[in-house]
Amino acid sequence: MTRVSPKTLSFSQECNDCPIRHRAVCARCEADELTQLEQIKYYRSFEAGQTVVWAGDKMDFVASVVTGIATLSQTMEDGRRQMVGLLLPSDFAGRPGRETSAYDVTAATDLVMCCFRKKPFEEMMLRTPHIGQRLLEMTLDELDAAREWMLLLGRKTAREKIASLICIIARRDASLQLSASDGELRFDLPLTREAMSEYLGLTLETVSRQMSALRKEGLIVTEGKRQIVIPDFDALLEETGDDSDGGFLI
Amino acid sequence: MTRVSPKTLSFSQECNDCPIRHRAVCARCEADELTQLEQIKYYRSFEAGQTVVWAGDKMDFVASVVTGIATLSQTMEDGRRQMVGLLLPSDFAGRPGRETSAYDVTAATDLVMCCFRKKPFEEMMLRTPHIGQRLLEMTLDELDAAREWMLLLGRKTAREKIASLICIIARRDASLQLSASDGELRFDLPLTREAMSEYLGLTLETVSRQMSALRKEGLIVTEGKRQIVIPDFDALLEETGDDSDGGFLI
């Protein structure tokens, strides 16, 4: 099987620095609009660990990830943290029509984002309806992903959570194309144990223990610190608790 | 304090049987479009406990809740269930551009929904862009709610989960208007213990125990089976673990 979302992949191959991926998606995009988008866009780089914006801070731009990984997190007063969004290349951040960020946005790895000042972007959305339609589609996808994530957080065991996360990243991470040979998947797991624990609603120790367990059972192989090999993707899928035909929502 | 979302309330007062709440929201709605909407809409009623659609089933309509409460749930192969959506009057269900339902949709109470066949609805969306814009706005709100919910599922204690759920319903349930006098809130908790446990990622026994605890401490008072009185809303908010100025996301 080793299914990979063709959609995500094709986007990131063709154009991943446009918030609505217009070159890949919108045949109807007119040259004028394209040019306007080009004019208002700019790039920002962050080092791994840096914060892009804090929850509550002013955020006068929308952006999409060009390279690297960004996370959205919520923090409680006493410091408990829960990741609520994971942005891979070509994913979109920022909410039109809101002044401040509702979440901490953090660079999980070195990160380049393609930004658009919010005002002109919103004006352009009004002028070109299909951009709004594309944004609606993307938001609905994110909502589905969030709901999948809720099932994980509310009902899965630690082991199932880890297996699920690895499968999710394997499916989404474009770099896996590099060696999707003979049923074996090799890719970077670009998150620290701590980031994984924030994603999964676990402690970092539990993440480490469950990773070790999967390793001992041969379901995953680790090479170096972050490189992961999945010898048999279907076997790992079995451990996620998901329906074996499990949709395509992420 | 006892803050109540003015937005939700005004919608449900003025027009809660329109999926995009156009009468309340869209000054720009033209008579023609209104008439068209009226023509393609129809009503469906369900008894408490009935299933509206199963996950994977064909769903050729979109709908909004008129009265009652509907839930969206996901089920794992072994029967573990997690609620991923709670629809109160005026909330929207169904995804334009998808053939089948991704979730079980269930009537938590007796329920009336206002439905629109999907095809004509989608066509109308294309003709009138601001309906799509409104839908985007609503979807973004839902995404925010889902992320709040993820924090609850991943990081809150059982006690905090219960307190949060009660506050969420108190804020959203329009019926609370009836007696929002002198800081005391009285309203129906329209969910069984089991439904609450599916919402919160707990067992029904834990829900029951924590409800009893809050009752013994005087944070809530129960009258009959489902009627709840919150003598001091702020005191209950303290127990949710949320920031005391905690945004307005639901």
Added chain:
DNA sequence: TTGACACATTGATGTAGATCAAGACCATGA
């Protein structure tokens, strides 16, 4: 080469919430 630091692993122990089990409460209907 040696700290120093960030990150990961592993062990020992504690505990919140799950699980299993027994009743209580309350409506409905014979």
Added chain:
DNA sequence: TCATGGTCTTGATCTACATCAATGTGTCAA
């Protein structure tokens, strides 16, 4: 009046994961 079934409560016990603590590993810089 008493059964019946659905919902809720409460108790006893178990366990998955958290917590606390020590140690290991790789990288960088002096």
